[in-house]
Amino acid sequence: MARANEENRRKPVTLSDVARAAGVSQATASRAINGSQRTVNEELRQRIFTAAEKLNYTANLSAQTVARGTSTTVALLVSDIADAYFSSMAASVMTAAEAAGLRVTIAVTERSVQREIELVRELRGQHARAIILAGSGYLDSDLTEPLVRELEMFEDMGGRVVLVSRMDLPFAGVDLDNLEGAKRLASALVRLGYQSFRVLGGERELVATRDRVAGFRAGLDGHGITLGDDRVIYSNFSWEGGFDAIQAMDDRVLADTGLIFAVNDEMALGALAGLRNRGMRVPGDVALAGFDDIRSLRNIVPTMTTVRVPIEEVGREAIARALEVGDGHQPRVVTAIVVLRESTPRLN
Amino acid sequence: MARANEENRRKPVTLSDVARAAGVSQATASRAINGSQRTVNEELRQRIFTAAEKLNYTANLSAQTVARGTSTTVALLVSDIADAYFSSMAASVMTAAEAAGLRVTIAVTERSVQREIELVRELRGQHARAIILAGSGYLDSDLTEPLVRELEMFEDMGGRVVLVSRMDLPFAGVDLDNLEGAKRLASALVRLGYQSFRVLGGERELVATRDRVAGFRAGLDGHGITLGDDRVIYSNFSWEGGFDAIQAMDDRVLADTGLIFAVNDEMALGALAGLRNRGMRVPGDVALAGFDDIRSLRNIVPTMTTVRVPIEEVGREAIARALEVGDGHQPRVVTAIVVLRESTPRLN
DNA sequence: AGAAGGGTGGAATTCGCTTTCCGAAATCGG
DNA sequence: CCGATTTCGGAAAGCGAATTCCACCCTTCT
Numbered sequence: 001m002a003r004a005n006e007e008n009r010r011k012p013v014t015l016s017d018v019a020r021a022a023g024v025s026q027a028t029a030s031r032a033i034n035g036s037q038r039t040v041n042e043e044l045r046q047r048i049f050t051a052a053e054k055l056n057y058t059a060n061l062s063a064q065t066v067a068r069g070t071s072t073t074v075a076l077l078v079s080d081i082a083d084a085y086f087s088s089m090a091a092s093v094m095t096a097a098e099a100a101g102l103r104v105t106i107a108v109t110e111r112s113v114q115r116e117i118e119l120v121r122e123l124r125g126q127h128a129r130a131i132i133l134a135g136s137g138y139l140d141s142d143l144t145e146p147l148v149r150e151l152e153m154f155e156d157m158g159g160r161v162v163l164v165s166r167m168d169l170p171f172a173g174v175d176l177d178n179l180e181g182a183k184r185l186a187s188a189l190v191r192l193g194y195q196s197f198r199v200l201g202g203e204r205e206l207v208a209t210r211d212r213v214a215g216f217r218a219g220l221d222g223h224g225i226t227l228g229d230d231r232v233i234y235s236n237f238s239w240e241g242g243f244d245a246i247q248a249m250d251d252r253v254l255a256d257t258g259l260i261f262a263v264n265d266e267m268a269l270g271a272l273a274g275l276r277n278r279g280m281r282v283p284g285d286v287a288l289a290g291f292d293d294i295r296s297l298r299n300i301v302p303t304m305t306t307v308r309v310p311i312e313e314v315g316r317e318a319i320a321r322a323l324e325v326g327d328g329h330q331p332r333v334v335t336a337i338v339v340l341r342e343s344t345p346r347l348n
Numbered sequence: 349m350a351r352a353n354e355e356n357r358r359k360p361v362t363l364s365d366v367a368r369a370a371g372v373s374q375a376t377a378s379r380a381i382n383g384s385q386r387t388v389n390e391e392l393r394q395r396i397f398t399a400a401e402k403l404n405y406t407a408n409l410s411a412q413t414v415a416r417g418t419s420t421t422v423a424l425l426v427s428d429i430a431d432a433y434f435s436s437m438a439a440s441v442m443t444a445a446e447a448a449g450l451r452v453t454i455a456v457t458e459r460s461v462q463r464e465i466e467l468v469r470e471l472r473g474q475h476a477r478a479i480i481l482a483g484s485g486y487l488d489s490d491l492t493e494p495l496v497r498e499l500e501m502f503e504d505m506g507g508r509v510v511l512v513s514r515m516d517l518p519f520a521g522v523d524l525d526n527l528e529g530a531k532r533l534a535s536a537l538v539r540l541g542y543q544s545f546r547v548l549g550g551e552r553e554l555v556a557t558r559d560r561v562a563g564f565r566a567g568l569d570g571h572g573i574t575l576g577d578d579r580v581i582y583s584n585f586s587w588e589g590g591f592d593a594i595q596a597m598d599d600r601v602l603a604d605t606g607l608i609f610a611v612n613d614e615m616a617l618g619a620l621a622g623l624r625n626r627g628m629r630v631p632g633d634v635a636l637a638g639f640d641d642i643r644s645l646r647n648i649v650p651t652m653t654t655v656r657v658p659i660e661e662v663g664r665e666a667i668a669r670a671l672e673v674g675d676g677h678q679p680r681v682v683t684a685i686v687v688l689r690e691s692t693p694r695l696n
Numbered sequence: 697a698g699a700a701g702g703g704t705g706g707a708a709t710t711c712g713c714t715t716t717c718c719g720a721a722a723t724c725g726g
Numbered sequence: 727c728c729g730a731t732t733t734c735g736g737a738a739a740g741c742g743a744a745t746t747c748c749a750c751c752c753t754t755c756t
Contacts, residue, residue, distance in 0.1 A: 012472070012505045014742055025706040030744060038745095041704070056501060058473035062419065063742035065410035066711050081442065082643065087435035094429065094456055105453040108442055124360070125406035153404060157360045239646075269647045276649070295430065296644040298587075299617045301624070362712055373736040378714060386715095389734070411712035414741050 013055045022051035034059065065127060070158065073103045074322050075128045077119055079111045079135035083238070083266060084294040085311075089134055089164070092315025100319055102129065109135060111237075113143050120150045123159075130160040130322035136208035136237065137166030143205075144169060162321045163331070164314060168207045172324065173331045174317040178211035178291075179218070181307040181336030182261075185289060186219025188338050189259060189305075193347030194287060196258040197227060200245050200267050202237025209237065212263040212291055237263070242270025246278065254278070257286055259344060265290035265297060265306055272300070287344040291336075302342035309336050361403045370399035382407065413475060418506065421451045422670050423476045425467055427459045427483035431586070431614060432642040433659075437482055437512070440663025448667055450477065457483060459585075461491050468498045471507075478508040478670035484556035484585065485514030491553075492517060510669045511679070512662060516555045520672070521679045522665040526559035526639075527566070529655040529684035530609075533637060534567025536686050537607060537653075541695030542635060544606040545575060548593050548615050550585025557585065560611040560639055585611070590618025594626065602626070605634055607692060613638035613645060613654055620648065635692040639684075650690035657684050 019029035024044055032040045032048040040048075051057075065071040076093050078086040090106055097104045105128070109115045116133070123131055131154060138144055148169055151161045155171075163173030189197075199216060201209040217227045233249070235241040242262050246254075262268035268290030275282055282288050283302060290297075293308035317332050367377035372392055380388045380396040388396075399405075413419040424441050426434040438454055445452045453476075457463045464481070471479055479502060486492055496517055499509045503519075511521030537545075547564055549557040565575045581597070583589035590610050594602075610616035616638030623630055630636050631650060638645075641656035665680050 012475075012742095015744095016742080026743080027707080027745075028705055031705090034744080036744075038704075044705085058469055060414070060742050061470075061474040062410040062413035063711095064744075066408070066414050066713085067742075067744040069711065069744095071410065080439065081429075082432075082436045082439035084430075084432070084435075084644070087432075087438075088430045090435075090454075091428065091430035091456070094454075103453070104455075105451070106438075106442075107452075108439070121406055122409075126409045127360075273646060296432070296647060298621060299644060299648050301649065360712095363714095364712080374713080375715080375737080376735055379735090382714085384714080386734070392735085408712050411741095412714075414743085415712075415714040417714095417741065 012060070013057050015057070015059070018048065018052045018055055018057045021055060022047040024048060033057075034064075069127075071127045071129055072101065073105055073126065073128050074130040074132060074319070075119075075123045075126075076104055076106045076132045077109050077116060077134065078106065079109050080238075081106060081108055084296050085264065085266065085292050085309075086134065088295060088311045089315055092312045093132060093318055094315075095312075096316045096319035100323060102319070102322075111135065113138060113147055117147050117150050120147070120154055124150075124154050124157055127157070128154075128159055130162055132162045132164060132318050132322060133166070134164040134318075135166070136202070136206040137163070137168035138205045139168070139207060139210060140205050160322055160324070162318050164318055166207050167331050170329060172321050172329055174314055174321060175331035175333050176309055176314070177333055177335055178208060179215035181309075181338070182212040182215030182263075182291065183219035183222070185261070185291075185305075185307050185338045186216045187222060188340060189261075189287075189289065189344060190220065190223040190225065192340070192344060194259045194344070195225065196256060197225070197231060198249075198253070198257045198260050199227065199232045200242055200260060200262040200271055201232055201234045202241060202263055202267065204234045206237055209234070209263055216261055235267075237267065239266045239270035239273075242267030242272075243274040243277075244270075246271045246274030254280065254286070258347075259287040259289065261289045261291075263291055265292045265294045265304070268304060268306070269296070269300070272304075283343050283345055289344055293339060305341045305344040306339055307336045308339050310334060360408070361405050363405070363407070366396065366400045366403055366405045369403060370396040372396060381405075382412075417475075419475045419477055420449065421453055421474065421476050422478040422480060422667070423467075423471045423474075424452055424454045424480045425457050425464060425482065426454065427457050428586075429454060429456055432644050433612065433614065433640050433657075434482065436643060436659045437663055440660045441480060441666055442663075443660075444664045444667035448671060450667070450670075459483065461486060461495055465495050465498050468495070468502055472498075472502050472505055475505070476502075476507055478510055480510045480512060480666050480670060481514070482512040482666075483514070484550070484554040485511070485516035486553045487516065487555060487558060488553050508670050508672070510666050512666055514555050515679050518677060520669050520677055522662055522669060523679035523681050524657055524662070525681050525683055526556060527563035529657075529686070530560040530563030530611075530639065531567035531570075533609070533639075533653075533655050533686050534564045535570060536688060537609075537635075537637065537692060538568065538571040538573065540688070540692060542607045542692070543573065544604060545573070545579060546601070546605045546608050547575065547580045548590055548608060548610040548619055549580055549582045550589060550611055550615065552582045554585060557582070557611055564609055583615075585615065587614045587618035587621075590615030590620075591622040591625075592618075594619045594622030602628065602634070606695075607635040607637065609637045609639075611639055613640040613642045613652070616652060616654070617644070617648070620652075631691050631693055637692055641687060653689045653692040654687055655684045656687050658682060 016026045019026045032045045161171040165176045167175045235245040289305040291307045293306045364374045367374040380393045509519040513524045515523045583593040637653040639655045641654045
């Protein structure tokens with residue numbers, strides 16, 4: 001197969017090729033094919049389309065972007081695309097984007113603010129239409145200040161910034177009511193009869209950790225139960241984090257625990273593995289609850305109590321906000337609902 | 349916050365702004381910042397970089413693409429990004445791409461050839477450097493012929509096509525030895541004492557289905573066991589497919605089955621749920637094996653026997669092939685290894 | 697009938713950047 | 727010390743498409 005050697009690569013057909021073939025000017029061809037304000041004579045249109053078809057013309061997106069000065073690409077920044085939560089979100093964002101005629105490029109931040117900054121910078125160069133920044137934010141403002149600056153420059157350029165579930169920065173976004181969700185979960189669990197809780201948090205600096213822990217604490221407070229600081233164990237916001245945290249727990253502490261709330265499902269799953277590894281039965285010896293309701297929960301036994309984040313809606317809303325104009329920074333809040341399952345049975 | 353209204357958007361700083369600020373020509377600035385063949389005087393370099401820094405310059409990627417005629421973007425086409433297998437692959441591809449200085453854009457084909465064709469066409473317009481086409485191919489050549497044509501045009505344009513685990517088309521690629529993997533699995537299972545098998549296939553037209561089923565059958569053959577056509581049940585290549593196939597199975601058929609091999613893990617997980625739903629115990633009543641070794645297997649009990657696909661390696665190889673020049677269509681074969689776990693215990 | 701106006705095609709400019717192509721200065725060789 | 731070669735900055739010509747501006751023609755109204 002001697003196709004496409006470096007030398008004999010046929011150079012792609014351009015708009016002017018099409019125009020020439022159709023016997024019209026480039027301007028007319030452009031107007032016909034991409035439909036501008038101006039109309040073009042029906043017969044010419046036909047000729048142009050026929051020519052385009054015959055030549056197999058496809059518009060050069062980069063050239064269009066340069067000429068128009070704006071692109072139709074939105075960038076989605078996630079911590080880790082292999083994470084079930086983010087990959088579901090990516091799927092929903094892509095579906096919504098598709099419907100809106102937008103392209104999506106995904107980039108991975110590896111949970112590093114530094115990397116986020118680099119990526120935003122690069123995206124400014126790509127003239128992306130919007131940046132959807134998912135993944136939990138950081139509480140440390142020294143850390144995020146340069147990110148904010150970079151994002152502001154992105155907006156200055158005409159781009160739009162949409163935060164997902166991390167309203168720690170002054171931009172538009174769609175927010176999960178982490179606080180309320182966790183609060184209601186706590187409340188529901190108390191009503192099931194649980195009294196002794198431990199919380200598995202992700203990194204301390206994460207907004208999601210803070211909010212979910214705070215919400216859970218508030219929920220318990222409402223029932224007169226105090227969640228001491230010593231009852232919150234911080235590790236990583238991931239499966240391994242959950243697993244390791246359990247491994248590191250003292251036997252007596254574990255024995256004294258009625259229910260473990262992991263601030264996200266991945267951690268809860270890690271914790272589940274960790275508990276089993278230690279010979280504990282769930283929910284027999286200890287009950288377990290998570291947050292997010294990721295898809296892979298459907299595979300486990302016992303079914304797991306969690307707080308469902310309507311991920312489809314999040315994706316849709318994120319794209320909607322990306323397309324909005326104006327400066328509204330009021331986050332659109334998506335409500336999370338408590339889903340009680342077998343991992344937290346009612347106590348007699 | 350009155351930043352970035354549509355009207356007062358500061359237009360982005362361009363290379364010529366930088367050049368002017370540094371008191372050099374645009375050509376020199378370009379050479380300094382993007383390093384061409386030619387060198388530029390160290391002092392000027394400094395001046396230019398300082399200016400760029402001060403102005404917060406970022407190169408306009410689209411403009412670069414237009415000017416250079418080639419881009420640094422590779423496209424990854426997957427069936428469904430929310431699928432654990434594909435999201436892991438995406439992660440590994442992105443990591444490898446990052447290391448090679450490439451950008452990745454992900455697009456979702458929704459398991460439709462039509463959609464694949466559209467996407468390839470669009471990517472031709474984007475002048476992507478390469479297209480990595482993952483997700484199982486189709487056996488029906490009437491279906492794939494237009495896809496091949498589109499891909500050939502993409503290559504004619506200078507792009508590179510890399511197939512992953514679907515060497516059904518005449519392009520470079522990285523291939524999983526589905527056949528060998530399934531064959532060895534079958535062999536291992538027979539040695540564990542299993543005799544009565546059922547296979548859960550995905551769509552009949554999928555290359556992956558065909559190869560894995562054929563491999564499994566060949567493996568059994570080697571031990572004198574024949575897998576009749578009636579023992580292969582085709583449904584969808586997804587969790588739901590596995591679940592539904594089990595639901596639809598006749599009680600007596602199920603009772604007569606020693607082991608179910610699902611051609612991928614998602615299906616196996618669906619099958620597991622389906623079996624439990626029918627009150628069957630795994631591996632007590634029936635043993636179960638899958639293929640891929642996706643990450644979420646670590647969450648389930650019993651641990652599941654599967655064939656591990658080294659997804660990191662696949663991603664790395666895919667990017668490597670995307671960067672290769674020349675016409676080699678010999679696929680780089682990645683070997684899958686059998687992993688026996690609790691879902692298929694040794695019999696008696 | 698003639699002026700005003702709407703519709704429509706085309707030439708030329710523009711977008712931001714890369715890359716020839718030139719020419720001047722610097723370096724080298726004998 | 728002078729011609730030959732190399733080095734390096736800048737002017738200008740692209741890259742592919744959008745768009746402005748101009749010219750022309752055909753209506754339409756008076």
